[in-house]
Amino acid sequence: MSSPVDVSTAAPPASEQADSGLAIETHGLTKRFGERTALDGIDLRVPRGSAFGFLGPNGAGKTTIIRTLLGLTAANAGTMEVLGYPVPLERAQALRRVGAIVEEPRFHMHLTGRENLKIVSAVRGPETLDRIDPALARVGLSERAGEKVKSYSMGMRQRLGVARCLLADPLLLILDEPTNGLDPGGIQEFREMIRAMVEQEGRTVFISSHLLDEVEKTCDAAAIVDRGKVIVQGSIAELAQGGGVRNELILGVDDVELALTTLGGSELVRDARRADEGLRVELAGDPRTVAEINATLVRAGVGVTRLEPVRHSLEQRFLEVTSRLDAAPATEDVEEVGA
């Protein structure tokens, strides 16, 4: 057990903090396990009413920050606020409207699904008892609620874990790798449920995952973390673009050299280079200049066989920033993109 050292408790009173526009805010959050630094000065800002992805490879520190935010383990330095309340100073108040699944959801296997919810409800307070049946209905477990959890599949346990979160009527849901063990249909339903919680009910959902595609499809914004550092954070679109708007094309041509020469002299093109797919061209301006570029190449005698705008994916960006970290782990600054 690490002792809580240097964790500031001098945050403003809860009455002033609770109206903050951020569901989670951390400054310089640091957690060490002996010599190993699991969280290295994490600065995180999760806006309310959004689905926020916390992306990173295995061992990046995703679960550690969740455990620290929830008070399961103590930070060594830094400050945290959850729903506007300073943690750990006002942890009880902060977590009253937080639902969380840390790692895989665990239950008393010898009890039924409903009994497991009753146990958490007893701890949360009498007002949550009335939420048990609606929560079970919401995750589609009403008919199996009387069965012992040991007979549940992994997917059903995940759903029961979500039902357990709903007992808090949560303003903030913290889900650690929530789609683990779900089949494709279950993942789709899970994604829809998350989006409904955000869009229809105004809840904030914080999802830790190493599944880039999942975060890209489910979340509004994300942070990429590696080796205990937040490398970059922003909206999904901004992250994928890499912080600036980059309009790129993939070109298939019959004469690569001639095409490169032609494009090199065009003011419409910022950069053109060979790529596995043919040519990769970064436009200097508006994407509507694509037709003009095509015309320029044709006029120069280049046969264009393929012309495809590049869709920047979060996966690309993820690989870029994490591999960049490999190159310069000690000097990488946290990058914040967009507003």
Added chain:
Amino acid sequence: MSAIAPTTGAPGPPRRSGSSVAVAGQMLGADFLKLRKKRSTLIWALVLAVAPILIFFLVSAIQHASNPVKYEPAGGVKNFSDGLRVVTLFFGPLAAILIGVEAGTGDASVGVFRDLVVTGRSRMALFASRVPAALALCWVVIIGAFALLLAGSFIFASNLPTPGGALIFNGLGFALLGTGVLCVIAVGLASLTTSKPAAIIVMIAWQVVASPLIASISSLGSSRRAILSQAIAHFSPVHVGEGGHGATVTMGEGTALLVVVVWVAVFLALGAWRTRTMDA
């Protein structure tokens, strides 16, 4: 996740939880539910508490039936006293240890403890609710065993005197005290170690092997008063040993009470400390 319909409207500001008494009552009920539904623990506790009494009466009754001259009837005050020792000092404590250890490690061993911690409820409250829940189940089992003992003492008494009201009352109190103290200490030790096997082995080894052995070493003198089982035996309403009030080691009532209180307080404090500080 087919039924996706909002269960609540837009979230409002944090609401106040129910009164602390209501929450404590609910938490106790929840911990009791976890324990009583743990079939393996409950069955073994019942077997340990009840089976020896059944065997005791069965063997005594058979002996008496086969040779009434040599063997007295299986009931009466003397057999009640012998049975009370069995329940309170030998097998009852084993049942109490099983239940106490289950209560102390149940949440942590299956990984549910962290899910309770993330509710924001204090860890002290989580620890505190384990103790009365364990005691409640332990005493249900022990009262069952005591009822069996009492029934046997009357049914098989034949012409022997039966236990009076005072002896029955004091005997029940002694059984509840002896097993309750062990149960509470087991909750504390199990919460400290968070390991079910380790806590069970340590407690049974101490109770069954180490305590009697240390108590028998007369050269240790008055330091043996610190042995828990000796202090508990001091409160026995029936003769259980050589010392005053039936204990092997002689001590005053105040000393015996102090020893019991210190044991309970120390292990509760250790369990509470561990629950409060451990990574969940």
